[in-house]
Amino acid sequence: MPSSYNLTDLTTLLDAQLLGDGECIISGIGDAATATAGQITFISNKKYLPQLDTSAASAVLLAAPLDNCAVVNQLIVADPYLAYAKLTLIFDNRPKTPALIHPAAVVDPSAKLGEGVRIAAGCVVEAGAEVGDHTELCAGAVVGPNAKLGQHCLLHANATIAHHCVLGNRVKVHSGTTVGSDGFGYAPSRDEGWVKIHQLGRVVIGDDVEVGANCAIDRGAIKDTIIADGVIIDNLVHIAHNVTIGKRTAIAGCVGIAGSTEVGAGCTMGGFVAINGHLKIADNVHFNGGTVVTKSIAEAGHYASGSPMQDVRSWRRNMVRLSQLDEWVGRIKKLEDQQ
Amino acid sequence: MPSSYNLTDLTTLLDAQLLGDGECIISGIGDAATATAGQITFISNKKYLPQLDTSAASAVLLAAPLDNCAVVNQLIVADPYLAYAKLTLIFDNRPKTPALIHPAAVVDPSAKLGEGVRIAAGCVVEAGAEVGDHTELCAGAVVGPNAKLGQHCLLHANATIAHHCVLGNRVKVHSGTTVGSDGFGYAPSRDEGWVKIHQLGRVVIGDDVEVGANCAIDRGAIKDTIIADGVIIDNLVHIAHNVTIGKRTAIAGCVGIAGSTEVGAGCTMGGFVAINGHLKIADNVHFNGGTVVTKSIAEAGHYASGSPMQDVRSWRRNMVRLSQLDEWVGRIKKLEDQQ
Amino acid sequence: MPSSYNLTDLTTLLDAQLLGDGECIISGIGDAATATAGQITFISNKKYLPQLDTSAASAVLLAAPLDNCAVVNQLIVADPYLAYAKLTLIFDNRPKTPALIHPAAVVDPSAKLGEGVRIAAGCVVEAGAEVGDHTELCAGAVVGPNAKLGQHCLLHANATIAHHCVLGNRVKVHSGTTVGSDGFGYAPSRDEGWVKIHQLGRVVIGDDVEVGANCAIDRGAIKDTIIADGVIIDNLVHIAHNVTIGKRTAIAGCVGIAGSTEVGAGCTMGGFVAINGHLKIADNVHFNGGTVVTKSIAEAGHYASGSPMQDVRSWRRNMVRLSQLDEWVGRIKKLEDQQ
Structure with a gap:
């Protein structure tokens, strides 16, 4: 695969709708917060939208167009997280084993x-x-x-x-x-x-x-x-x-x-x-x-099962009580009988 | 090892007592419920005996003879589970490494x-x-x-x-x-x-x-x-x-x-x-x-240790209480003092 | 590395102070309790000092000189456990891979x-x-x-x-x-x-x-x-x-x-x-x-988290109560209200 794509190509590959410059070249994926120019990022959860304000990303995958966004090139997709997953295949950097039987195999x-x-x-x-x-x-x-x-x-x-x-x-x-x-x-x-x-x-x-x-x-x-x-x-x-x-x-x-x-x-x-x-x-x-x-x-x-994490002292005290719990329940019952 | 045995041979190998046809050929082991003809099965726990009623197995390892059993060929052994273990060695299908030093070792x-x-x-x-x-x-x-x-x-x-x-x-x-x-x-x-x-x-x-x-x-x-x-x-x-x-x-x-x-x-x-x-x-x-x-x-x-599995809501409520347990025990004691 | 050292050499290597015979040859490390002649041992925790009374070790790493000690050759170091760690490098017995590229790599x-x-x-x-x-x-x-x-x-x-x-x-x-x-x-x-x-x-x-x-x-x-x-x-x-x-x-x-x-x-x-x-x-x-x-x-x-180990019966009883704990707390509250 090539190592970079323009946004028009990515729009096609991801079945997206492009807002912005189709000629913009993308050569990798970045987190919204740390992406650099030439990278595309994604927002799959609204709470991360503010990260775009200061993002240097050249493009972003979004579920809906975002006005006044610092990242002007936007690819609108039904599911940005799923589109991001597909993008990782496009930019996968794992060197493949050559297509032959190595003589030392x-x-x-x-x-x-x-x-x-x-x-x-x-x-x-x-x-x-x-x-x-x-x-x-x-x-x-x-x-x-x-x-x-x-x-x-x-x-x-x-x-x-x-x-x-x-x-x-x-x-x-x-x-x-x-x-x-x-x-x-x-x-x-x-x-x-x-x-x-x-x-x-x-x-x-x-x-x-x-x-x-x-x-x-x-x-x-x-x-x-x-x-x-x-x-x-x-x-x-x-x-x-x-x-x-x-x-x-x-x-x-x-x-x-x-x-x-x-x-x-x-x-x-x-x-x-x-x-x-x-x-x-x-x-x-x-x-x-x-x-x-x-x-x-x-x-x-x-x-679920499991017990809650505490500071060691509180935990020790509570665990002593847990190992006596059936006995304490008996004492509650006795108190109830005495009412 | 050969891939199939007659029941006379298996009887000898397992130090068993044979009821049935010594010429019957066995070529594998099956679960009682799913065994097919040519397979031998075993019953190590009485609760599984009913599975024999509909079993297609050609023979069964049993601790005692079973009358009116759909599986007529029975090998009686002191411990059917142990005999089954020994049978798995006889029918082991793991291809062994050839008996030499491979040139690529x-x-x-x-x-x-x-x-x-x-x-x-x-x-x-x-x-x-x-x-x-x-x-x-x-x-x-x-x-x-x-x-x-x-x-x-x-x-x-x-x-x-x-x-x-x-x-x-x-x-x-x-x-x-x-x-x-x-x-x-x-x-x-x-x-x-x-x-x-x-x-x-x-x-x-x-x-x-x-x-x-x-x-x-x-x-x-x-x-x-x-x-x-x-x-x-x-x-x-x-x-x-x-x-x-x-x-x-x-x-x-x-x-x-x-x-x-x-x-x-x-x-x-x-x-x-x-x-x-x-x-x-x-x-x-x-x-x-x-x-x-x-x-x-x-x-x-x-x-043993560990805490019981519950639906997440019940578990959360109980765990909050567990993290306060020493305090609740104190309140039980106070109630007792007030009696 | 050589496989044995005299105590003068080890004293230098460990930046220690030597009490005893610098010519004594040490060829390995032993536990205080089981060391044999020719081995050096260490005491990093005072509670193990009595082990020296019967130790056959030829030398010992100590934080301070010990009078009337069965092990007469003593290397005094600031931190015996740290000195022991450094000693394990000196006596490391792992055969190193030869310094070349094996033809079968x-x-x-x-x-x-x-x-x-x-x-x-x-x-x-x-x-x-x-x-x-x-x-x-x-x-x-x-x-x-x-x-x-x-x-x-x-x-x-x-x-x-x-x-x-x-x-x-x-x-x-x-x-x-x-x-x-x-x-x-x-x-x-x-x-x-x-x-x-x-x-x-x-x-x-x-x-x-x-x-x-x-x-x-x-x-x-x-x-x-x-x-x-x-x-x-x-x-x-x-x-x-x-x-x-x-x-x-x-x-x-x-x-x-x-x-x-x-x-x-x-x-x-x-x-x-x-x-x-x-x-x-x-x-x-x-x-x-x-x-x-x-x-x-x-x-x-x-x-910490986790629950205490008990015999299985006590544990089962307590765990039943744990799965009802929120309910029992409610009953404590009710009793308190009735006071």
């Missing part, structure tokens, strides 16, 4: 590579694996035996896809992440200790999924672990064996979901949400960060 | 490799390292200088064993995991900031240990970090320097154990358990998921 | 390497990257396109630095860690689902920073994610896009910091601290392990 002769596949140095594609058209593997990525990647996928450096796992199209996996590690399954034996249950299932990921850095998604024990289309997952997320995640669910960093839990579609989880195993979470359930989920949830809604 | 000339070692492309075995007989390194695994792996170990792709660390026999380490990262040790200095304490100890792991994906186990500061025989560790677990973990303790995902804590044998930890440093946890202590452990525990038993 | 012709750079087998240095003088890359480390590492940096095995990210001098990054993964940014779209906001910023890390194993530090969305000089970060820490961390802040394991939060200088965070996005944390704020931070903090001090 190792591709097993039995692997099948699609057209336009990009494989960087240090990658390993094992026997029987399939890599779809235009998929890109950055340095050190490993595609295990018989794994299958769709088209236009992107494995960042040092990502690992284990044997037999399946990625749909346009799946992105960030560095350090493991797709297809063994689930944590053992049979206890007095004589032999924990006897490993070899994990025979796969991880099957749909289309348009993104998995952040240093996540671990376990393969199923017998059946598969399933991540549906459009799911987005942040960093350091643990998804155990046989979990299923419904379409377009969004999972923030440091979340852990224990085995066999079924999460619905359209859910959101803040950071550090911890979900027990064998639960069923309905569609459109939203968890605050840090929620510990120990029961199934049948109804859409917002849920 | 790098093994330092001073490293010692045992018999039947398997080293995939992209692996690096550094100077002075030892890899025991029949140990397998998947693509991109790194064995640091002077590290020592026992026999029949398995490093999954992109696992890292740092210098001087020791793994016993039959140790499995999953992708992305680091054994032997530096402990978090620094001396504060007004002039120089945090002055690093170089970590001179090792990680020493016993036999039959499994470590999940994307874990970090730090080397000791002076002495070693010790993981005893038979310990099992799930994904994204952090074990700090000088920690010791007793035999057969099981640690679920996202657990963190701070420095110098000693965990006993036979303990279990649910996900997200957080244990402070310099504590001593007795044998056979069981922590619910999410328990924050700030004190040593001298007695076996079940422990 | 891949360095793009357009990358710039400083003097004395050490690059192990399996490393990949991508186009346009810069690696400063005396920086060391252990096996399998990846330096992405246009990334820039300062002098005397150390990337442990399988660490990943993504494109355009910048590391200052003397930065250490442990195995499995990702610097520069994409921030978790998406625009919701009814028609298209989560539309990715490509992350155009960098991670910029100052001097003398150490990042533990299996961390993920996201690049900024538009501006950069900033880690200031002297920051230390333990394992499995998640730092989201556009976060800024002030000088010499220390972050323990399993912490997560959400997007755009500004953390001050000189802060400390215990393990599992979770900080919401878009907050501002003042300098010298200290969080207990497990604190969930949902509000900005303007004042230095100690803060």
